Amino acid sequence: MSIRGLKKKQPKTFKVKIITVDAEMEFSCEMKWKGKDLFDLVCRALGLRETWFFGLQYTVKGMCTWLKMDKKVLDQEMPKEDPISFHFLAKFYPEKVEEELLQEITQHLFFLQVKKQILDEEIYCSPEATVLLASYAVQAKYGDYDPNFHEPGFLAHDELLPKRVLRQYQLTAEMWEEKITAWYAEHRGIARDEAEMNYLKIAQDLEMYGVNYFPIAQNKNHTDLLLGVDAKGIHIYSINNRFSPNKSFEWSSIRNISYSEKELTIKPLDKKAEVFKFFSSQLKVNKLIFQLCIGNHDLFMRRRKVDSIEIQQMKAQAKEEKARKKMENQRLAREKQLREEAERAKEELERRLFQLEDEARQANEALLRSQEAAELLAEKAQIAEEEAKLLAQNAAEAEQERQRLEITALKTKEEKRLMEQKMREAELIAVKLVKESDRRAKEAEHLKQDLHEAREAERKAKQKLLDITRPNYPHMAKYPQYSPTDTRDANFDKGSIKLDLKDIDLKRLSFEIERERLDYLEKSRKFEDRLKELKSEIQALKLEEKQSGLCS
Secondary structure (H helix, E strand, O other), X not given: OXXXXXXXXXXXXXXXXXXXXXXXXXXXXXXXXEHHHHHHHHHHHHOOOOHHHEEEEEEEOOEEEXXXXXXXXXXXXXXXXXXXXXXXXXXXXXXXXXHHOOOHHHHHHHHHHHXXXXXXXXXXXXXXXXXXXXXXXXXXXXXXXXXXXXXXXXXXXOOOOOHHHHHHOOOOHHHHHHHHHHHHHXXXXXXXXXXXXXXXXXXXXXXXXXXXXXXXXXXXXXXOEEEEEOXXXXXXXXXXXXXXXXXXXXXXHXXXXXXXXXXXXXXXXXXXXXXXXXXOOOHHHHHHHHHHHHHHHHHHHHHOXXXXXXXXXXXXXXXXXXXXXXXXXXXXXXHHHHHHHHHXXXXXXXXXXXXXXXXXXXXXXXXXXXXXXXXXXXXXXXXXXXXXXXXXHHHHHHHHHHHHHHXXXXXXXXXXXXXXXXXXXXXXXXXXXXXXXXXXXXXXXXXHHHHHHHHHHHHHHHHHHHHHHOOHHHHHHHOXXXXXXXXXXXXXXHHHHHHHHHHHHHHHHHHXXXXXXHHHHHHXXXXXXXXXXXXXXXXXXXXXXXXXXXXX
16 A cells, blocks of 8 residues: 555544633544534543533634534534634533532533633622632632731732622722632631532522523514523523513423524423513524523433433542542641641741750850950959059059158158248238337327427417517617617527527437438338248248149
């Protein structure tokens, strides 16, 4: 067989891209593959066995549709792209997630899809519930809360709350993180799969969970209602209220569902009940509604039958897996607890070791300080010994100085005594001078008084002489034989004698006064000279005594 023949036998393929909630995959498909072949390939790649919940969704001409399993892939209306993109999503939802979701991968895919629907606001959730759900999502992603590791801001890059909730409350990102972390800290010890299951158990009770909505009309002209299909049945809503249905048809009460072009008919099990008819915008919508109704109804009936062998095996395996995981989690919890205790013991030992090292370091430092102190004391002892020798030498010198000072003190004492004696002599001389001055002053006063009296007597004598001589002038006129001149001369000779005597006494007295004054001046000069000498001697003694004090 030639190489060309081998090449001709290789089947033609086309590429597809499968997008799951958290990953992307590419496959090469044979041209003849049906939708089920591609779907099974994806499920095998994911390790998924609960395939009945999922489907492959794609968009063509702006409308989302599901890949049909019984038709060839390329025979269905596909978008013109290479590779062709499909979204692997949950097409049908369980009534009770805890009972129906057996595999961990199934549970994880549901968790991611429902979480995305809540964040995209396809499923309405109250703000309080979104915070609780966010805390379980954080537990599933990060594990147990550790304040030492999960520091403030660790959720800054995680999308955990719908934008509607963020806009509704004027809270900062730090405040939201604090609220979520408060719940998150309460989930300690919960494994990832348990956290995801708790998330789904809360989400399945939300009104819009698992509902596919389609706009419908009760006549051909107006679209004023919404039709919802979920795991429990078909519900009719008003256009502005997706929470509370106006009318519901449970799968157990529906006898038949059919469509013709844009019209779809729901026949209740009760034949007497009114048949519900409505119109959709196009035939494709009716086909999609019909497809979802069949799938949900089949699952509804399947849940109420005895489980198949495959399901029983899967449930047994899931139960064993849960028991194994529980034991594993308990073992891990014990190991974690032991590890934490070991870490605490290690930290305690490290703390104790650090304390001992610190004490050893302090003891070593104390020893070094003691050695330094001993060396310093030895040095101080040597210095003290040298100082003692120096003090002894200084004591000997001080003793010699003391003896010299005693001798000097004796001399000083003698000189002081002489000085005091000279000062006393000076004081005595000064007293004598004062007394002599007083005596001389008194004598001068007496002499002045005597002089005054003598001059007064002279004046009186002269007056008297004038009085005596004045009456003789007329008598001399009567007796001209007597010459007046001779008479006057005779009288004046007598007065002259008296005046001369008086003048002589005055001169003698003045001379004595002058002589006494000169004697007094001479004595005063001598006393002043003596006082100056005494002052000079006293000043010299004081200076010598001061110099002696400075030298000592």
